[in-house]
């Protein structure tokens with residue numbers, strides 16, 4: 001049975017052991033575009049990826065299933081070299097600790113996503129980035145575009161164009177990097193990981 005057949009079986013839930021780690025060549029490959037209209041298999045894989053993220057963020061299920069909390073996952077991280085990413089970004093509680101009106105700022109599976117335009121300004125997360133495929137801390141500013149326009153197809157097969165900034169833009173760029181064989185630490189200045197580049201927007 002192929003990896004994708006196993007992952008898309010009805011009873012299968014994606015777990016940490018399905019996620020490949022740095023050193024695996026699939027993470028360094030440029031992934032294949034998915035065919036349109038989308039296959040049933042690609043749609044199911046996307047749903048499973050989103051479900052994994054949801055489980056990983058669940059305060060009860062996450063630890064029970066031994067999951068590291070994540071906000072994004074790309075198919076190559078499952079050893080499936082296809083251009084599919086899932087992002088699940090929860091909105092924060094309000095100042096009084098009440099749940100947000102909209103649970104998620106971004107909840108989407110993107111097929112063949114592509115950055116079609118970006119700002120000149122760069123941005124980085126103040127605390128650096130992590131990755132479910134990297135079992136170690138790699139400190140430093142991961143230099144990315146502050147704002148991006150992304151084209152993709154959704155699971156209904158509709159072409160979408162979204163403009164992103166802030167944390168959402170960072171996460172989507174991290175996941176799109178995965179389908180291009182790029183790891184987050186490739187974008188850290190090796191000689192000066194916390195270099196204060198002029199105009200760099202640091203995000204909390």
Ligand SMILES: [Zn+2]
Pocket residue numbers: 130131132133174178
């Ligand atoms: Zn990653």
